[in-house]
Amino acid sequence: LEANSTARSTPGTISCPICLDSYGEIVDSGRLVVSTKCGHLFCSQCLRDSLSESHTCPTCRKRLTHKQYHPIYI
Amino acid sequence: LEANSTARSTPGTISCPICLDSYGEIVDSGRLVVSTKCGHLFCSQCLRDSLSESHTCPTCRKRLTHKQYHPIYI
Ligand SMILES: [Zn+2]
Ligand SMILES: [Zn+2]
Ligand SMILES: [Zn+2]
Ligand SMILES: [Zn+2]
Numbered sequence: 001l002e003a004n005s006t007a008r009s010t011p012g013t014i015s016c017p018i019c020l021d022s023y024g025e026i027v028d029s030g031r032l033v034v035s036t037k038c039g040h041l042f043c044s045q046c047l048r049d050s051l052s053e054s055h056t057c058p059t060c061r062k063r064l065t066h067k068q069y070h071p072i073y074i
Numbered sequence: 075l076e077a078n079s080t081a082r083s084t085p086g087t088i089s090c091p092i093c094l095d096s097y098g099e100i101v102d103s104g105r106l107v108v109s110t111k112c113g114h115l116f117c118s119q120c121l122r123d124s125l126s127e128s129h130t131c132p133t134c135r136k137r138l139t140h141k142q143y144h145p146i147y148i
Binding site: 014023037 | 086087088096097098109111112113114115144145146147148
């Protein structure tokens, strides 16, 4: 999964590296932008789906549980 | 401190609500963008300075220690 490279479309703007949705698409659809404890950002739906399969960060593969991420407000 | 309102310059882009520097200015100067556990973003320098005065989030005033924030990578 090349999540990290695809996320870097425009530095300083936010998109989900899994579904590639922009910040606007994420919030307009009622999802949240979430950050893992390791500092990687996703839309809430993609991270939830990923954690149901594997307890690791999709970007850096560090161990990650449901308690180790939080929404960010921007 | 009206940190929250000034931060909302452009939805989906990142700036520090304290110094108002953009994402580009933050990283070009060697600072990090950090997120608190409560989900509020700052440049690393401003949050460090603020925590040396008060153990609360500058945006929402929730209790916040040096261990309750982390860099984000975007
Ligand atoms: Zn997504
Ligand atoms: Zn990670
Ligand atoms: Zn700052
Ligand atoms: Zn806060």
